[in-house]
Amino acid sequence: MSAYAPAMADIPQIKLALNETPFGPSPAAIAAIQADLAGLARYTGREVDDLTAAIAAREGIAAGQIVLGENLNVLGLYLSAQGGAGGTFVYSEPGYTALVDAVAPAGGRVIGVPLNAALENDLPAIAAAVDGTTRAVYLVNPHNPSGTVSDAALFVEAVHDLSSRTLVIVDEAYLEFVPDFAARTVTPLLREGANVAVFRTFSKIYGLAGLAIGYTLAPTLLAAALKQMGVGAFFGLSRLSLAAAIASLADGTYVDTVRAKVAAEREAWHALLRARPPLQRLAGQLRVLRLRPAACGRGGGARCPRHRYRPCAAGFRKLAAHFDRTARGECDRAAGRGRAAAGQLISQAIAAAGARSSIIATASRNTSMPASGLTPRSARWRRKARAPGTA
Incomplete structure (x- = not known):
């Protein structure tokens, strides 16, 4: 009998939760x-x-x-x-x-x-x-x-x-x-x-x-x-x-190069998400994926009380592309069939991204905000509310 060895022991492992750059130092x-x-x-x-x-x-x-x-x-x-x-x-x-x-x-x-x-x-x-x-x-x-x-x-x-x-x-x-x-x-x-x-x-x-x-x-x-x-x-x-x-x-110059490379990988991710309608991207520095209710087989907008920051299949399931510890795991309120469908869709998306690109965690949308004047101040931020997915 041969000694036990993990199935993926010979495959290089990257802990995506650490958000490390694949490009290395200057x-x-x-x-x-x-x-x-x-x-x-x-x-x-x-x-x-x-x-x-x-x-x-x-x-x-x-x-x-x-x-x-x-x-x-x-x-x-x-x-x-x-x-x-x-x-x-x-x-x-x-x-x-x-x-x-x-x-x-x-x-x-x-x-x-x-x-x-x-x-x-x-x-x-x-x-x-x-x-x-x-x-x-x-x-x-x-x-x-x-x-x-x-x-x-x-x-x-x-x-x-x-x-x-x-x-x-x-x-x-x-x-x-x-x-x-x-x-x-x-x-x-x-x-x-x-x-x-x-x-x-x-x-x-x-x-x-x-x-x-x-x-x-x-x-x-x-x-x-x-x-x-x-x-x-x-x-x-x-x-x-x-x-x-x-x-x-x-x-x-090296920082500019890394920023541009990450932006290119980000655009590859966006193309991947556009090709898969059930996946909705959110504007951000790292990718967050949402499954629409139709994709997981359950309707409604209720949030799971056990996972208050991760909407369950009764509403939206949020999965972080870099699998941060705060966003991983399964909600036990989700229907088994819906959970399986969600997992399959995400697995396909991750596999397709990996085949196309060297990074899964990608950089911010290339938005250009005007510089804010430091004076005078206003209280607009106290009233400002932005809808999910907006920049």
């Missing part, structure tokens, strides 16, 4: 790593200052407002500890939880606000959840896992207004995949002195996930407090990650 980043290998006997030194200076020049932010590292967990711990027992943190649910996961152990309380009908950050509902106990609002744009990108002008207005009431932390990990980045980033608010922190990472479009390097742009006092705790200090960062990040920032 050749300049690889060259920088190779050039620095001989220096591994030395501790990190001036590289911290070099990367900080490069980020400051790119962002138009003072070096004292830049904290290096993947800092979301640490930021959550710090803010919760400083806020004391009873402090609350508001975020969109389901969502990326790196920051809020660190809140409860330090005595904070998390308030999850469901996404709106368009699977976007529900900005009016988030504003309504903010009160005197709120220590911070955490927003991810483009959102993860839904992949939707909030309206540029309305999002900036909302962050501006919320920042007058509490700290607003905006995770822009995927924003560089969007062609109109400058119109959507909230960094200009920080430059104006707003109570806003912006998180960025080199793990996504720069292809450096294995080096775990990123940075936070924050108000001066918050950045100084984090640095006092040793966050972003040279002893917590590797020479190779810093060298690769510096080289990546300098190679803007």
Whole structure:
């Protein structure tokens, strides 16, 4: 009898929930790593200052407002500890939880606000959840896992207004995949002195996930407090990650190339969905598929109470193309036949996409939003509602 071996053990596996780029890092980043290998006997030194200076020049932010590292967990711990027992943190649910996961152990309380009908950050509902106990609002744009990108002008207005009431932390990990980045980033608010922190990472479009390097742009006092705790200090960062990040920032052409490649794969996905009427695509940074009721054999619009963010076969079944943990699994209210039909359709779509293209997770629609003026402000975002599937 032969030893047991998994049936797919010899097939390369990709964990789509991690949203890793298939294109890898910039050749300049690889060259920088190779050039620095001989220096591994030395501790990190001036590289911290070099990367900080490069980020400051790119962002138009003072070096004292830049904290290096993947800092979301640490930021959550710090803010919760400083806020004391009873402090609350508001975020969109389901969502990326790196920051809020660190809140409860330090005595904070998390308030999850469901996404709106368009699977976007529900900005009016988030504003309504903010009160005197709120220590911070955490927003991810483009959102993860839904992949939707909030309206540029309305999002900036909302962050501006919320920042007058509490700290607003905006995770822009995927924003560089969007062609109109400058119109959507909230960094200009920080430059104006707003109570806003912006998180960025080199793990996504720069292809450096294995080096775990990123940075936070924050108000001066918050950045100084984090640095006092040793966050972003040279002893917590590797020479190779810093060298690769510096080289990546300098190679803007490569980022443009990756963005264009992902856009091409996105269009291939759109063509696939158009060829299969039961599948409805949603505008977003990553693909979300919906099965219309006719496809799963059940009518009605009721949502499953056990899976409040994943409509069951009685309404719509939402499946994320990158199979994020928040969107996978089966709803036990779905009819067996409907579930089988849904699974077959999705399997066919995934197989067809794989045959055509190297990526399943694709980038944002090539929409062009006008840059929002930073003054004067309006409250349009409080009333704005967008229908599912709109840009």
